[in-house]
């Protein structure tokens with residue numbers, strides 16, 4: 001059997017492991033932490049269950065396609081609930097929107113805000129649908145290794161319609177005027193880790209994902225997806241080893257022969273690195289075998305890091321939904337302090353997930369589970385003082401905006417900041433979401449899945465194609481596994497011919 005190792009049990013590593021095991025490879029996943037899931041781990045405390053990272057379940061088709069390859073369905077592992085409203089937006093204390101699920105309800109909603117905008121919304125989403133379909137069929141499942149991958153008649157003939165060279169910011173302004181509608185339509189690109197001005201309008205496909213495909217929630221939490229994938233992987237014969245930190249990749253005669261794991265050498269035929277790309281290259285590989293140098297990494301635009309608070313409250317809150325976006329501060333100022341002039345924000349936007357609104361298993365009865373996330377620039381170091389400052393600022397604003405007492409009801413609190421991303425995931429500059437999806441960091445322009453200096457080492461995860469987010473991480477694992485399988489078949493054929 002072909003001995004293959006996957007470094008890291010994030011979504012990309014889990015997906016790669018499943019695809020390789022299905023083809024008969026002997027797969028071991030080595031994970032430095034004590035549980036699976038990487039940035040999507042969970043923890044339990046005082047009767048609460050917290051998802052540590054992702055909370056938005058978008059693009060259900062990607063999960064369906066993944067499980068379908070193994071003759072499974074998401075429902076074999078978890079039950080999905082469609083959220084309605086999809087989310088709540090606080091523009092101010094008086095101006096609070098519940099964004100409804102489903103196109104007819106959205107059209108009515110838009111029309112009330114800006115007369116005529118429902119017709120515009122339908123046109124806008126039709127374009128988004130085209131981009132989503134072309135993107136899914138022709139772009140994201142590609143390894144991003146050659147320009148020839150992009151030579152496809154549908155892709156080329158539709159290039160203008162894909163709006164690759166138009167910014168998201170300009171694109172939405174062609175359709176809508178109301179400041180709040182613009183913010184609503186620009187918010188999904190924040191998932192891509194860049195500002196709407198720097199994000200190609202290709203990514204209005206995210207609006208189609210949001211509004212047409214919907215916002216879902218797996219009962220039991222996002223970690224149910226991880227549990228499902230681990231269970232699938234184990235059924236395919238994958239071995240998981242936790243608390244196994246990879247310390248070095250041993251290269252001999254141009255091949256990655258082995259890994260040093262917790263001080264011991266283990267030999268493998270193929271190595272798939274699902275840990276942060278920068279860490280693998282700069283810290284695990286000898287310098288002469290690195291594909292990129294530190295200057296390259298420092299020139300990359302990273303998606304933000306985050307300051308997170310996991311709270312348990314001993315009461316129910318009336319004025320929050322499952323997902324809540326706080327847009328009551330100046331977005332441009334906060335974005336400037338994330339991307340252009342990195343600094344802790346003066347007046348941040350933030351996001352709160354309250355999964356106990358939908359799921360009674362994540363908090364004791366009558367209690368509420370809150371996940372508070374404030375995006376921040378990468379490369380900053382946090383401290384107890386900084387965390388305390390933002391905690392107080394956010395809780396005060398939250399109490400003001402919701403008109404509810406919160407501070408006095410906190411029975412559990414844990415914080416998590418950029419330093420933790422570095423310690424827990426070896427995250428470059430403490431990034432939470434990998435690389436920003438700017439035009440110059442899209443598709444073939446991302447760090448490559450191969451290393452030409454080492455023929456049996458491959459990379460997957462949110463710092464390579466197709467990018468950040470749970471669905472892209474699943475796709476990344478699939479893309480790299482299928483590439484490895486093809487490469488292996490080719491090398492067997494060559495050996496046979498010779």
Ligand SMILES: Cc1cc2nc3c(=O)[nH]c(=O)nc-3n(C[C@H](O)[C@H](O)[C@H](O)COP(=O)(O)OP(=O)(O)OC[C@H]3O[C@@H](n4cnc5c(N)ncnc54)[C@H](O)[C@@H]3O)c2cc1C
Pocket residue numbers: 007008009010011012013030031032033037038039040052053054055056057058244245246247274275276279306308373424425426432433434460461462463467468469470471473
């Ligand atoms: C706070 C937060 C909120 C998010 N919200 C959403 C959301 O709502 N929806 C969405 O779709 N996406 C969201 N994302 C993004 C999404 O979670 C990530 O893009 C995705 O989980 C990344 O998966 P990955 O496999 O690339 O990396 P990771 O999950 O980071 O996996 C890499 C793994 O490698 C391990 N590792 C590192 N170094 C070593 C080593 N030397 N040896 C062994 N193991 C090692 C790490 O411990 C980790 O388990 C969010 C991310 C964060 C951080």
